[in-house]
Amino acid sequence: xxxxxxxxxxxxxxxxxxxxxxxxxxxxxxxSIINPFDENAIEAALQLKEQYGGKVTVVSMGPPQxxxxxxxxxxxxxxxxxxxxxxxxxxxxTWATSYTLSKAIDKLGAFDLIICGKQAIDGDTAQVGPGxxxxxxxxxxxxxxxxxxxxxxxxxxxxxxxxxxxxxxxxLPAVITVTKEINVPRLPSLKGKMKAKTIxxxxxxxxxxxxxPESAGLKGSPTxxxxxxxxxxxxxxxxxxxxxxxxxxxxxxxxxxxKVI
Amino acid sequence: MGKxxxxxxxxxxxxxxxxxxxxxxxxxxxxxxxxxxxQKRPNEISVVLIGGEGLQKAAQExxxxxxxxxxxxxxxxxxxxxxxxxxDIMTELIDQYKPEIVLTGATTIGRTLIPRVAIxxxxxxxxxxxxxxxxxxxxxxxxxxxxxGGNIMAxxxxxxxxxxxATVRHKVMKPAVKDASRKGQIIKITPKAIRLRTEILKxxxxxxxxxxxxxxxxxVSGGRGIGAAExxxxxxDLASALGGAAVGASRATVDxxxxxxxHQVGQTGKTVCPKLYVACGISGQIQxxxxxxxxxxxxxxxxxxDAPVFDIATYGVVGDLFEVIPQMIKELxxx
Numbered sequence: 001x002x003x004x005x006x007x008x009x010x011x012x013x014x015x016x017x018x019x020x021x022x023x024x025x026x027x028x029x030x031x032s033i034i035n036p037f038d039e040n041a042i043e044a045a046l047q048l049k050e051q052y053g054g055k056v057t058v059v060s061m062g063p064p065q066x067x068x069x070x071x072x073x074x075x076x077x078x079x080x081x082x083x084x085x086x087x088x089x090x091x092x093x094t095w096a097t098s099y100t101l102s103k104a105i106d107k108l109g110a111f112d113l114i115i116c117g118k119q120a121i122d123g124d125t126a127q128v129g130p131g132x133x134x135x136x137x138x139x140x141x142x143x144x145x146x147x148x149x150x151x152x153x154x155x156x157x158x159x160x161x162x163x164x165x166x167x168x169x170x171x172l173p174a175v176i177t178v179t180k181e182i183n184v185p186r187l188p189s190l191k192g193k194m195k196a197k198t199i200x201x202x203x204x205x206x207x208x209x210x211x212x213p214e215s216a217g218l219k220g221s222p223t224x225x226x227x228x229x230x231x232x233x234x235x236x237x238x239x240x241x242x243x244x245x246x247x248x249x250x251x252x253x254x255x256x257x258x259k260v261i
Numbered sequence: 262m263g264k265x266x267x268x269x270x271x272x273x274x275x276x277x278x279x280x281x282x283x284x285x286x287x288x289x290x291x292x293x294x295x296x297x298x299x300q301k302r303p304n305e306i307s308v309v310l311i312g313g314e315g316l317q318k319a320a321q322e323x324x325x326x327x328x329x330x331x332x333x334x335x336x337x338x339x340x341x342x343x344x345x346x347x348x349d350i351m352t353e354l355i356d357q358y359k360p361e362i363v364l365t366g367a368t369t370i371g372r373t374l375i376p377r378v379a380i381x382x383x384x385x386x387x388x389x390x391x392x393x394x395x396x397x398x399x400x401x402x403x404x405x406x407x408x409x410g411g412n413i414m415a416x417x418x419x420x421x422x423x424x425x426x427a428t429v430r431h432k433v434m435k436p437a438v439k440d441a442s443r444k445g446q447i448i449k450i451t452p453k454a455i456r457l458r459t460e461i462l463k464x465x466x467x468x469x470x471x472x473x474x475x476x477x478x479x480x481v482s483g484g485r486g487i488g489a490a491e492x493x494x495x496x497x498d499l500a501s502a503l504g505g506a507a508v509g510a511s512r513a514t515v516d517x518x519x520x521x522x523x524h525q526v527g528q529t530g531k532t533v534c535p536k537l538y539v540a541c542g543i544s545g546q547i548q549x550x551x552x553x554x555x556x557x558x559x560x561x562x563x564x565x566x567d568a569p570v571f572d573i574a575t576y577g578v579v580g581d582l583f584e585v586i587p588q589m590i591k592e593l594x595x596x
Contacts, residue, residue, distance in 0.1 A: 011409075013409060013410035013412070013528065013547060013548065013551070014410075014546065014547060014548050016409065016410065016412055016547055036529060037529075093385065094376065094379075094386065094388075095379065095380060095383070095384075095385065095386070098376075098380060099380075121410060121528055121529075122408065122409055122410075123388075123408060124388065124389060124407075124408065124410075124528075125376075125388035125389070126372045126376070126388060127372070127376035127379075127386060127388055128376075129376075130344075130372075130373055130374075130376035130377045130380075131376050131377070131379075131380050133377065134348075134376070134377040134380035134381060135380060139344075139345060139458040139459050140344060140373070140377070140459075141459060142344075142369065142372070142373040143369055143373075156462070160369070161369045161370070162368065162369060162473065162475050162476075163466050163467070163472075163473045163475075164464065164465045164466040164467045165465050165467065166461050166462075166463065166464050166465070167461070167462040167463040167465075168459055168460065168461055168462065169459065169460040169462055170458060170459040170460070171458055174459075180522075180529055181522055221385070222264075222379075222383070222384050222385030222386075222419050222421070222422035223385035223386070223387060223417050223418070223419050224417070224418055224419070224420060225415055225416070225417055226403065226416045226417065226418045227415070227416045228413055228414070228415050228416075229413070229414050229415075229416075230413060230414070231407065231411065231412070231413070231414050231554070234559075234573060234574075234575060236575060237571075237574065237575060237576075237577065238575070238576055238577070239571070239576075239577045239578075239579060240576055240577065240578045240579070240580075241578075241579045241580065242580075244580060244581070244584035244585045244587075244588045245588050247578055247580060247585055247588070248585060248588035248589045248591070248592045249592055251560065251576055251578065251589065251592075252589060252592045252593060254576060255537065255558070255560075255576075258558055260479070260536045260537040260557065260558045261479070261503060261504070261537065261593075
């Protein structure tokens with residue numbers, strides 16, 4: 001089973017602190033990590049390879065420093081990685097990102113399955129997985145929490161929805177996006193770490209993958225960021241302290257006044 | 262499609278998400294929001310309703326809630342959501358009727374379907390919006406959403422492509438009000454072809470009301486501060502006293518195995534927007550706050566007066582949850 005995993009390098013939003021004086025983000029010293037859901041995607045691919053044989057290739061679009069994320073993927077045991085990087089890709093929204101990744105996947109050649117994390121923790125859009133499927137005209141199953149089996153050229157899996165799950169069957173090749181329930185990502189092995197140290201991460205430019213610069217990056221992106229601002233601070237905050245009985249009566253009264261109970 | 266003569270695009274469209282023939286709440290919220298946008302800048306409001314046979318009554322109901330047109334696509338093969346045929350039909354309809362704005366609930370269905378449509382029609386899509394507005398002059402939809410784990414807000418526009426598409430978070434917008442005297446048109450559509458590649462072998466509804474966090478008006482959540490798995494009983498008791506509220510949990514408690522993962526609220530769990538969120542023994546890591554800070558009223562109960570959760574709590578209770586919660590239950594039962 002030849003599997004392609006798409007990953008994104010993101011700032012670790014758990015490490016972001018807010019400066020309460022200025023109400024702004026403190027970005028300094030925030031480490032870059034592989035998007036957590038993409039770690040689940042890598043793990044799902046490695047497990048499928050262990051079960052059915054084949055190859056796992058990880059692809060990522062981003063600036064040159066994304067090389068470190070791809071080396072981390074090598075350390076986890078994937079077979080090949082490729083970094084899709086070019087100045088014309090900068091400022092891409094989900095449309096242009098899906099376009100660029102699909103062009104890179106075209107160049108990678110034949111495959112059975114593409115796996116993405118359900119969303120990235122910086123943008124939280126969940127749009128690139130379905131976007132890639134659309135460009136490549138492939139079926140997609142989102143929010144996969146379990147792969148049941150591969151059988152007769154199809155994949156059977158469980159897909160989460162709001163109050164339960166569906167068992168879905170899709171013909172391969174296909175795209176799936178995975179949730180964190182699907183597995184617990186492994187740690188890098190010593191052998192993997194050694195390999196990561198020595199490997200040269202191949203890079204592909206827009207010309208290499210035949211991407212039209214008019215459709216990539218900021219130019220190809222239909223959406224534009226008009227403004228960025230800090231979330232409004234609640235101005236109606238009240239602190240309740242003292243005797244538990246008194247706190248409880250005050251609190252219940254407040255909640256009734258506000259008609260939330 | 263996409264770029265070009267953008268003035269040819271007219272009207273606000275809503276994807277009429279249904280499950281088992283029942284139109285979902287978020288659709289009524291989108292009708293309410295579309296009504297507000299149309300008040301600022303007059304525009305026709307339509308709903309696209311795709312599903313199995315027997316949706317005529319549901320279509321009529323949508324008119325009572327403010328839809329001027331309902332594009333109705335009924336076929337037994339479309340009863341359950343399937344992203345291939347649904348995306349084909351939405352794309353065909355958008356190509357033919359050229360709406361200016363397309364709104365969809367940011368549900369698992371909406372977030373699977375509409376990104377595909379946005380690629381095919383080559384237009385912009387903004388995910389999981391929590392506020393919409395319209396520029397009355399150019400008709401630009403101002404789409405505001407949290408990013409970076411809810412630490413910043415961004416307003417996104419789609420100036421040169423049409424339609425302007427957005428998914429909108431459930432429970433944020435006020436639902437439309439029903440008026441049975443409203444008149445509207447139901448337009449029956451027969452799709453060109455129904456392409457079925459993925460197959461749904463089984464649908465399992467496994468969660469009780471106590472866990473359906475997305476739909477809950479009140480959520481009581483427990484964090485590491487409750488100390489042990491068995492103390493979730495206290496959280497359940499408070500939820501019951503609040504009239505059967507849903508029970509949520511922080512990542513720490515899920516990772517510790519105190520409660521199943523589908524209770525988890527936060528960036529790697531569920532994003533929720535209830536009227537009332539009660540955080541018990543939750544310190545307020547950014548990843549948790551990202552999932553609940555949109556709640557209308559937040560109560561935080563924590564011993565540590567410096568816990569970050571107090572920065573976003575409407576009512577910050579500095580105290581021992583094992584003393585405060587039993588008193589709250591008593592007080593609630595007294596009413």
